Amino acid sequence: MQSTSHAFKQNAHRALHDPMLQKAMGHVRSGFIDKRVQAAARLPEFDQLRDQAKAIKDHTLAHLDHYLERYEAKVLEMGGKVHWCATAEEAREAVLSICRSLDARTVTKGKSMLSEEIALNEHLEANGIEPVETDLGEYIIQLRKEPPSHIIAPAVHVNKEQVEADFRRVHKNLPPERSLSEAAQLVDEARQVLRQRYLEADVGITGANFLIAETGTSVIVTNEGNGDLTQTLPKAHIVVASLEKVVPTLEDCATILRVLARSATGQEFSSYTTFSTGPRRPEDPDGPEEYHVILLDNGRSSMLGTEFQDMLRCIRCGACMNHCPVYHAVGGHSYGWVYPGPMGAVLTPSLIGVEEAGHLPNASTFCGRCEAVCPMRIPLPKMMRHWREREFEQHQAPAKARLAIEAWAFVAKRPRLYRWATSLLIGALGRAGRRRGRFRELPLAGGWTAHRDFPAPSGRSFQARWAEQQRRGRASR
Amino acid sequence: MSSRKAILGAIRHSLGRQRGDGAEQAVEARLRTHDRNLVPQRGCLEGEALLSLFSSQAERIDATVERVATDAEVPEAVAEYLKRNNLPPRVRMAPHPDIQALPWAEKAPLLEVAEGRADPQDLVSVTPAFAAVAETGTLVLHSGPQTPTTLNFLPENHVVVVRASQVVGAYEEVWDRLRAANPAALPRTVNMITGPSRTGDIEQRLELGAHGPRRLHIVLIAEEGDS
Numbered sequence: 001m002q003s004t005s006h007a008f009k010q011n012a013h014r015a016l017h018d019p020m021l022q023k024a025m026g027h028v029r030s031g032f033i034d035k036r037v038q039a040a041a042r043l044p045e046f047d048q049l050r051d052q053a054k055a056i057k058d059h060t061l062a063h064l065d066h067y068l069e070r071y072e073a074k075v076l077e078m079g080g081k082v083h084w085c086a087t088a089e090e091a092r093e094a095v096l097s098i099c100r101s102l103d104a105r106t107v108t109k110g111k112s113m114l115s116e117e118i119a120l121n122e123h124l125e126a127n128g129i130e131p132v133e134t135d136l137g138e139y140i141i142q143l144r145k146e147p148p149s150h151i152i153a154p155a156v157h158v159n160k161e162q163v164e165a166d167f168r169r170v171h172k173n174l175p176p177e178r179s180l181s182e183a184a185q186l187v188d189e190a191r192q193v194l195r196q197r198y199l200e201a202d203v204g205i206t207g208a209n210f211l212i213a214e215t216g217t218s219v220i221v222t223n224e225g226n227g228d229l230t231q232t233l234p235k236a237h238i239v240v241a242s243l244e245k246v247v248p249t250l251e252d253c254a255t256i257l258r259v260l261a262r263s264a265t266g267q268e269f270s271s272y273t274t275f276s277t278g279p280r281r282p283e284d285p286d287g288p289e290e291y292h293v294i295l296l297d298n299g300r301s302s303m304l305g306t307e308f309q310d311m312l313r314c315i316r317c318g319a320c321m322n323h324c325p326v327y328h329a330v331g332g333h334s335y336g337w338v339y340p341g342p343m344g345a346v347l348t349p350s351l352i353g354v355e356e357a358g359h360l361p362n363a364s365t366f367c368g369r370c371e372a373v374c375p376m377r378i379p380l381p382k383m384m385r386h387w388r389e390r391e392f393e394q395h396q397a398p399a400k401a402r403l404a405i406e407a408w409a410f411v412a413k414r415p416r417l418y419r420w421a422t423s424l425l426i427g428a429l430g431r432a433g434r435r436r437g438r439f440r441e442l443p444l445a446g447g448w449t450a451h452r453d454f455p456a457p458s459g460r461s462f463q464a465r466w467a468e469q470q471r472r473g474r475a476s477r
Numbered sequence: 478m479s480s481r482k483a484i485l486g487a488i489r490h491s492l493g494r495q496r497g498d499g500a501e502q503a504v505e506a507r508l509r510t511h512d513r514n515l516v517p518q519r520g521c522l523e524g525e526a527l528l529s530l531f532s533s534q535a536e537r538i539d540a541t542v543e544r545v546a547t548d549a550e551v552p553e554a555v556a557e558y559l560k561r562n563n564l565p566p567r568v569r570m571a572p573h574p575d576i577q578a579l580p581w582a583e584k585a586p587l588l589e590v591a592e593g594r595a596d597p598q599d600l601v602s603v604t605p606a607f608a609a610v611a612e613t614g615t616l617v618l619h620s621g622p623q624t625p626t627t628l629n630f631l632p633e634n635h636v637v638v639v640r641a642s643q644v645v646g647a648y649e650e651v652w653d654r655l656r657a658a659n660p661a662a663l664p665r666t667v668n669m670i671t672g673p674s675r676t677g678d679i680e681q682r683l684e685l686g687a688h689g690p691r692r693l694h695i696v697l698i699a700e701e702g703d704s
Binding site: 303 | 479480481483484485487488489491492493494500504507508511512513514515517518519534538593594597613615620621622625629630631647648649652655662663664665666667668669670672673674675676677678679680681682684687688689690
């Protein structure tokens with residue numbers, strides 16, 4: 001997928017002035033947050049399970065080479081194939097060559113962010129193979145030729161009326177007088193249309209929420225059942241998975257599953273959790289004859305052993321973006337690539353470079369809600385700070401900002417100078433703003449005062465007041 | 478250099494892997510013992526309490542549960558269910574001995590019964606379950622010659638026959654039973670099914686019946702005092 005992350009500011013500006021988007025984003029605020037709180041409250045062990053889930057992934061990442069080898073051996077033993085791919089390009093080619101070997105014309109797909117990451121649909125289309133997205137949200141954005149704006153609710157930016165218009169535009173063979181004003185009618189229509197596509201498809205492609213080393217199994221978690229029809233009906237099932245999806249055992253998978261749906265949609269468990277091991281067995285009456293796993297690195301192995309390793313614990317639940325004030329305001333498309341919100345702000349620079357995506361870790365208020373709700377306890381704000389530091393070190397911040405930060409650092413590192421300078425500045429501001437209590441305009445702070453007043457300080461610094469209080473405390477004792 | 482070698486090499490380099498650092502043995506041991514992590518208290522129940530937790534959890538997520546006392550009551554329960562929902566008296570059944578052994582002809586003579594994998598036209602399927610998990614009202618089914626996976630997803634109505642002895646508290650108990658029943662390898666597909674198909678993709682409002690079954694009906698065979 002072509003990134004527009006470098007244009008975050010323009011993207012965000014446009015988003016803030018898009019009334020349809022702003023209306024749709026209201027559903028994020030109301031749809032996810034309360035449900036997660038209730039689901040967590042119903043399970044007294046929820047926080048302990050989060051600790052264990054984190055520990056499972058930490059252990060797995062520390063032994064990733066061995067777990068991947070064990071996983072691969074088991075897949076092969078079960079009659080499946082593993083295609084190791086270092087880059088997005090290799091992964092696209094691997095999928096294409098499997099499709100070609102089966103003379104595939106259409107491919108059905110379950111929702112997969114990795115497939116977006118490697119721009120798989122575009123590649124298949126360019127080579128004469130039609131990809132059909134079957135998750136309702138993915139289907140809607142495929143019709144709209146848009147990227148997803150949320151990792152678990154890819155069409156969260158679209159309103160019902162827009163879906164109706166898209167269905168009328170594309171489903172031309174259905175009677176134009178049909179009613180599509182209710183969500184249920186839209187769901188029904190998609191069900192009908194896609195049912196035919198499942199039956200025609202030659203290959204089914206799904207992502208994976210987990211790969212289990214013990215059994216050589218891939219796991220998908222869905223609510224619609226589209227992933228199951230996608231992987232059961234065609235001749236071949238291709239799984240696209242990145243290498244950090246591996247977990248050791250079924251037991252470990254169960255522990256993480258207990259925090260996944262609760263954090264994502266506030267469900268206790270998603271409707272369908274499906275474990276796939278190899279192709280159909282000779283005696284099976286249905287199921288795919290071939291089973292392929294595309295095992296993709298695409299930059300992840302170089303995150304190991306760095307300050308960004310913790311990001312590889314991410315299970316893509318979307319809780320961080322559901323709770324992010326910046327995401328709520330600007331929507332997922334503003335982030336300009338596959339992964340939006342706080343997890344995207346950390347992961348995107350790792351995968352496509354901080355030169356392209358440096359704005360994302362800066363688009364945070366550091367309110368800390370993302371880290372507070374992350375089931376895998378990923379320190380997202382800390383990692384955004386690491387990216388800001390790297391950006392600074394690599395001289396990518398604008399010259400004016402660099403100068404200001406360097407000047408501040410110079411002063412801040414010298415306590416006496418700092419106290420003297422701040423008391424001077426605060427004293428002056430306090431005197432100047434005493435009458436109105438705020439400033440309409442302030443030199444060097446035009447970016448702030450263009451949109452709001454700057455409150456006048458009291459005239460004395462916190463440190464000065466603290467020191468005085470300590471003195472008074474001692475005197476009165 | 479193959480991508481496999483390059484990727485594994487990059488991982489080993491990043492992790493600072495040393496020969497003889499014990500990592501391989503640690504992995505070996507973990508896979509062999511597959512120890513349980515924390516199992517929530519919720520599912521640690523027995524007898525009637527376990528069955529009623531399973532039922533109430535399944536109903537919370539829009540499945541319907543009907544309890545019968547004996548095998549002989551199942552065919553009638555299924556026929557009645559079809560009638561209640563205005564469905565034609567026709568089902569596609571899993572070719573599984575537990576389902577075949579039920580007295581269909583005797584107790585539900587008007588019901589037309591076909592066997593095998595699902596056809597796109599089938600409206601109702603009847604399948605057994607491998608297990609049921611009380612903690613979230615989850616059914617566990619798996620593929621095999623007697624249990625085609627298409628039956629779980631293609632028809633709009635899915636009727637699952639569960640025995641009280643199949644109901645367990647937590648997922649971990651299912652893993653033990655799966656390993657015991659399939660020592661060589663897991664079946665091709667293991668489905669954990671928790672309620673009927675649903676979507677929230679249009680304005681985050683819940684709609685049932687997105688692609689899989691619109692209705693999930695569970696017939697639980699449990700005599701009084703059975704567990």
